[in-house]
Amino acid sequence: MELCAISxxxxxxxxxxxLIIDDDAINRMILRKIFVGSYAVKEAENGRQGLAELLNxxxxxxxxxxxxxxxxxxxxxVLQHLKALGFLDRIPVFLITAETQEKVVREAYQLGVMxxxxxxxxxxxxxxxxxxxxxxxxxxxxxxxxxxxxxxxxLEQANRIIDLNQGMIEALATAIEFRNEESGGHVQRIxxxxxxxxxxxxxxxxLNENEINNISLASIMHDVGKITIPDxxxxxxxxxxxxxxxxxxxxxxxxxxxxxxxxxxxxxxxYDYACDIALHHHERWDGSGYPDKLRGEEISxxxxxxxxxxVYDALSCKRxxxxxxxxxxxxxxxxxxQCGMFNPRLLTSFFSIEDQLCRMYxxxxxxxxx
Numbered sequence: 001m002e003l004c005a006i007s008x009x010x011x012x013x014x015x016x017x018x019l020i021i022d023d024d025a026i027n028r029m030i031l032r033k034i035f036v037g038s039y040a041v042k043e044a045e046n047g048r049q050g051l052a053e054l055l056n057x058x059x060x061x062x063x064x065x066x067x068x069x070x071x072x073x074x075x076x077x078v079l080q081h082l083k084a085l086g087f088l089d090r091i092p093v094f095l096i097t098a099e100t101q102e103k104v105v106r107e108a109y110q111l112g113v114m115x116x117x118x119x120x121x122x123x124x125x126x127x128x129x130x131x132x133x134x135x136x137x138x139x140x141x142x143x144x145x146x147x148x149x150x151x152x153x154x155l156e157q158a159n160r161i162i163d164l165n166q167g168m169i170e171a172l173a174t175a176i177e178f179r180n181e182e183s184g185g186h187v188q189r190i191x192x193x194x195x196x197x198x199x200x201x202x203x204x205x206x207l208n209e210n211e212i213n214n215i216s217l218a219s220i221m222h223d224v225g226k227i228t229i230p231d232x233x234x235x236x237x238x239x240x241x242x243x244x245x246x247x248x249x250x251x252x253x254x255x256x257x258x259x260x261x262x263x264x265x266x267x268x269x270x271y272d273y274a275c276d277i278a279l280h281h282h283e284r285w286d287g288s289g290y291p292d293k294l295r296g297e298e299i300s301x302x303x304x305x306x307x308x309x310x311v312y313d314a315l316s317c318k319r320x321x322x323x324x325x326x327x328x329x330x331x332x333x334x335x336x337x338q339c340g341m342f343n344p345r346l347l348t349s350f351f352s353i354e355d356q357l358c359r360m361y362x363x364x365x366x367x368x369x370x
Contacts, residue, residue, distance in 0.1 A: 021050030022067040079111040088112035193309035201349035213311030218273035225255025284340035
């Protein structure tokens, strides 16, 4: 394969290099003289050599001038290969030909050539037509790069906002935990359990990654209404009186009121999940829960998962009103419905991954009996 490289820079082709593919040495010389002084030029004497130059990752071309009738591989065959590789979207190709058949010209345009220039060529017309298209492609590449950079900056900014919002939500939920004299890890464990159930069991089938992310984040806000409960009740070490229990139960409805008062939350993907979970994470499968006494499938899938996660965590960890239970006792109480009835399908899914959940509790001081 003998190639002639002639340019004002005789080294490797740069982004201002034109590739001329033509089997006629005189035609290559004529075209080369047109572009000398404006572009670097590389030559190939047939279609196969030209295709090899184009596919060489060390080469960068701003345009290709391609003859039609050539040995080994015709210009149309070269175009077919380039089209299949998506090459014609990145670099303009010009057909330089004496071919007058409309069928050939039509096929060339259908394959993606930018222009068809008839031989014999007129130098200033060829230079102008090629230069205009090259400038157009360079401007398009520049704008694509600018848009890509802007998109990346906007995405980075959006991610920072998401992180900030999530941090604020977690900070608020954690502050409620500390007021309740808990360790501060409860909301993170609820979120982790919720995600694990939805991602790794059949109970989460049908939910996409974005929905699972939103539900897991929304679960952090399940007890936000407790901020309205008086300290005397919230931190009481013993059993509630019937009257105190009625006050405690209002944390579900008041939680929704708080969430509804946050404008930024209303615009996020977690809002509907957060309100539903805050309101219904104490509902039970048999209708014995509160505040709406929902039963069965009336309770949303996500509220069911958070409800079970909340019970599992509460039983496993020490609270102001009780010691932590052993793992066996926790599982027994959940399975037998001592903390309310749960969806049997949810229980099956939950118990299938419980061995993964228990690992997060074995090193917790508040779960010393686990």
